[in-house]
Amino acid sequence: MMLASLLFPLLFAGDTKPGPTPNLLAIRVGKAETIAKGTIEHAVILIENGKIVTIGEDLPIERGIPVLDRPDWVVMPGLVNAYSRLGLDSEGGDDMSAEVKASAELYAAAEDFQEVVKYGVTTLGLYPAGNGVPGQACAIRPLGKSKEELLLADGCYLKMISRATPSAKKLFQDGFKKADEYADKEKKAREKFDKDKKGKKDDKKEEKKEEPKTSANAPKQADAVEIEGAAARAQGEAAAQEPAAAEDPKPDEKKDDGFVPPEPEPKAKPWVDLRSGKLRGLVSINNAAEYVHFQDAIGKETFSWDLRLVVQRESDIFYVLDKQCYDLEYDGIGDKKCRVVMEPVLSVTPGTMRNRNLALELSKAGAKIVFIPRNDTLQNAKNWLANVGEMVGASLDRNVALRAVTLEPAELLGVEKRVGSLEKGKDANLLFYSGDPLEPTSKLQAVMLDGRFVHGEVKL
Amino acid sequence: MISTNRIERFVVGALLALLAFPVTGHAWQEGDEKKDESADKKKEEPDKWFVVKNAEIHTGTGSVLRDAMLVAKNGKIDEIGHDLDVPPDAKVLDAQGLRVYPGLVAISSAGLVGQATSDFGDTVNPFNSNMILGLATGITTTGIGNAAVKLKRFSIKDLVVRDRIFSVFSWSARNPSGKRSLREKFQSASAYLRDYRAWEEKVKKDKELKEPQKKNVDTTVLAVLKGESTAKFNANERDDLLGIAHLAQEFGFRPVIEGCVEGWTVADELGRAGAMAIVTPRDRRPKDEALVRDGGSSIENAAILHRSGVAVAVVPGTESVDLGGLVGRDIMHLPIEAGFAIRGGLPEDAGLASITTTSARILGVQHRVGSLEVGKDCDLIVVDKDLLHYEAFVQWTVIDGKVVYDKQKELYFAHIRPRADAPAEPKKLDKGETEPKPDADKPKEGEEPKDGEKKGDEKKNGEGDGEKKGG
Amino acid sequence: MSGARTSTRTAVGASTALEAVSSTRRSVSLRARMLALVAAGLLAACSATRHATPEPGDRPDLSPLRPGETGHALLCGRIITADDADRMLTSGLILVRNGRIAYVGERRPVPAGYEVLDCGDQWAMPGMVDLHSHVHSGGFMDVNDMVIPVNPELRTAPAVVPGNPLIKLACASGITTLFGIPGSGTSHSGFGIVYKTKVHASFEDCVVRNPGGMKVAQAYNPERRAGDFGATRAGLGAILEDINDKAVAANRQGRRDIALENLQKVHRRELPVLIHSAGSDSWAAATRMWHNTYHTDCVLSHGCFDAHMTAPWIAETGVKINAGPRTMDYVVTRDGAITGTAAKYVAAGVKSVSLNTDAPVMPQEELFLQGSMSARLGADSYLMMRAVTIEPAKQFNLSHRLGSLEVGKDADIVLRTGSPLDPRARVERVYIDGELQYDRARDGQWF
Known part of the structure; x- marks a missing residue:
């Protein structure tokens, strides 16, 4: 170790500001919360070129590899805040702008991005502002020189706001009507294609009137970053969540005969994608009533969705945990096994001062918890993990809690192959704590983003 | 849900029904209709049976069945009587020692299904605590805005029993031109209707005949004259009430009059006009001392109107739930308000009707709710004593054959005279609470001897000096 | 005093004369009462014909009426x-x-x-008794003189309109006696009057005791206005303590301060005090001040919101409770239960619980409904009947005349x-x- 530090004296010159990190680095810590594979005691993590090469208990370290040895520290994956407007300030979408993307607002030099990393947030999911159906979220790494460098994935989820009003419910139906129109259009194109094909065989003179420029399945240039992973994952989950969706004939299946479906209108595309499973909905609700009205609004429409539950002081969401308990007309949140994006905060039974831990209740009912800071401000990003700790103090399972700030939000954003856990091949986004990350007394000693220390005091 | 959606669903349902008919036609022709029907149902969903047994059933139509049963199938009352068969898989409620009444029909209320006054299917909050308290009062259907809506807890489907019930008009001595113009509207609509009906007859023979001009005919007034909607007025003063009565008699419609404070002074005229009244017996309005005639409010209003043939529904002064601490004047005390009408001389059965059958009739939903027939x-309540007694608590509320309120399972009243079958600690409907409930006061056991009902059978009062009450 | 009564009293002579001067003395001052009884006894002994008007404690009189008696x-x-x-x-x-x-x-x-x-x-x-009522003037007028916070020289007596429409309604509902008091806008609002709800009667015919008792407002209203001082509990407390100390000092020195005359009686326990107070904080403070510190004959009135939380402690002190117009709490305790406050007091062992309407906050004629609703929410209905008849009479030392059929x-x-x-x-x-x-x-x- 001494040798190592001598070898890289220049790299770790500064005490508080991290210097350059070696490309190849071994880390030995007291404990690693891998999220994916539990806790590893005496963990050794090897990092190369910004990726985790290997992780395990007490692994031997090859000579010559620089080693960061901190037997008292605990390491965990960088936090993923999947639902934020940090660094964004425009009034993006309006009531019905599913095509709007938060990525369009991205400004790489936003100060908040520089700051939030210091609190351990290494991945952000950013959504467009607005009411109704304001648009689609993107996933970013907060540090980078350009928008492209920041962007991990785009079209991560479509934010939709459900309210118990006729107009709000109609928005969803109007949206899917667009998808219906497209389905009609596609059907006609298909018929025409078949007829033309037949006609071509018979008479080659007939020419195509309309030639779609690109395939509906091929991501557009702007979406190109990592979207395949997100899409595939969304499709997979859609199949799991809504078996009916999987049975729907996919346009892909008819690909081999050379038919290229027409490109949907930009306004229609998100709805077509929702239906086909390429896009997931994130439906914002405040209470139980808005949940059932959302269910009513979408009717038999099958698409994959998660929930954004705004946890209010008095919340009645426990009424819709499962269908059985209150003999509901719709499956409960737990039955759907969807994700619930929520603040780590206790609430009370309405009209009373009886505390309840809704995250615990939702989790027990079968839902997956995604925690976000209590408020979308830097100050709350700082207290985020401590607040999650309070939820664990109020009986929430520790593993659920840790997952809810790392892997679960990563999956929501469709970037779970890159971030959210300490696993071989993933981005080396690591947080180093002086103790248990959920203990308020533990100090965040250092933050590593893509294998590079970006915050904290680190001496090899 | 969105109305178009509902219509679609209805159309689809109707189509399915049409399709189903030829398929099952054989069985039907064999005269085994019932069997066929149930067989057809089984494919979708099994019948849902609900039974109340051992109850004193007050049907709301005047009859009382002791130790009786009520059987409901798929939310509708199937049978009422003694020693009925309990279908297997039926949900059975044992109402031993308790009374069953029809679910109450609040002629008007606020906030029980959320804050909206229209589009209930899209706005109702079926988890609303006010709804629970409405159900705790025994209310299963309420007039809100212009609709009759059920307090279907946990459900947002099929809660509107009837929509667009009333056409609301104003008739006030303070607005003479308004009165004149309303009268003119009735005149022209009435003339049009007469011409139209004549044309309807004639056109059968002469197909060329032109339909009468509908121009300048007020459609709301026309709807009233055609009987499609009910004319509703908010009026309190004698002269206005008389004016409305005369208008109604002239044009042949039955007005609903809300308020009707001085109705008792012109009850005969209102009765002759077939008026229906929505009154608050405790309304207080001093008499205009400048006038020689009777005036102002009277506790006897409901009784006098009733005696004159006016259908009377009762509503409390505060139509919303009030938990501020002043007890006895809000919608949670609907039966208490009816009690004040009885105080003024309304017979007990008319008092019960004023919050069940009569209110259902005024809302035009009496074919579905208001009585047990x-x-x-199957909207009913199970009550521990005479519903109109001030200590009576609704123990269970049932809507469409489904228990939607159980006193012992909610925190609100569980601690007050807990039911014998209830666990000592009120069972929490809400799961996951992290704090224990503080000790509730232990209510006293036993009945009050000096407080027995007229028809009560538990009069403990002996002769001579009464017994001492345990303090 | 009723016509019938006055006439019978006249016949008794000296004792009635005493009472005619001040009914208060007869009712409250034991000494005066003893004197009156002795005088009456002497007179009866002297006179050959003992008069037949029954007195409290008498044995039932089943003798025939004599001429002139009704x-x-x-x-x-x-x-x-x-x-x-x-x-x-x-x-x-x-x-x-x-x-x-x-x-x-x-x-x-x-x-x-x-x-x-x-x-x-x-x-x-028995005719019902409401100790917290503001209908004596026929409405919500004349409740507070909102200029200064301390008004020990004020009385409601000049504001009484006998037989006004609200009093008539009270009578028609079965209420026969009211304590008509000033409002709670000022800390020390003045002295109320105990009067009967006769429909056609003069002021003199209605009065039972004047002043009948004192009204103070401990919190939850007086802080709103009436002077600059006393916007906080600390200020309100200081205002009341200051005036109480003055009256106590006057009593100790045997001095008669005209402005404090009636307040001095309160501190000699010759007049009761009804304390407008609500919430657990204010109830505790009121009990400490009027019971523990000044040892007055006090009745805690209102007890809205979460005041019922103090019930076990109040029960220990033995302080009398006059609950209403709010008889239920849900929004302050917030434990999910709808709490009938009277039931809570009774269960906690408070011996003396009466109910009020604070009319016209609750309509005067609905005093009985305060009892019904308290019974509905868990209290014993017989006790609640007592809470609108004999209990308030006892609380105001009027039970020798009112509140029960004896x-x-x-x-x-x-x-x-x-x-x-x-x-x-x-x-x-x-x-x-x-x-x-x-x-x-x-x-x-x-x-």
């Missing part, structure tokens, strides 16, 4:  | 006496003689001279068609001092 909705 | 015999379906033996009779008899009750009990042959009234199966009960007491009798707390039961007749003040058959139904 075969074929009607 | 008497009614009420044959009732049931009688709720609200006496300390909690006697309730089915099919009983009440004899009213010269405005007082001469007999309550099982049916007996009616002595000669009585006018007999068969009330069928109607229930007889020999020698004022014949304030209500006849109803049913149970006292049942809203469906009509009031048929109301007697005050033996006079028929309201008769539904004669006057029409007022309520």
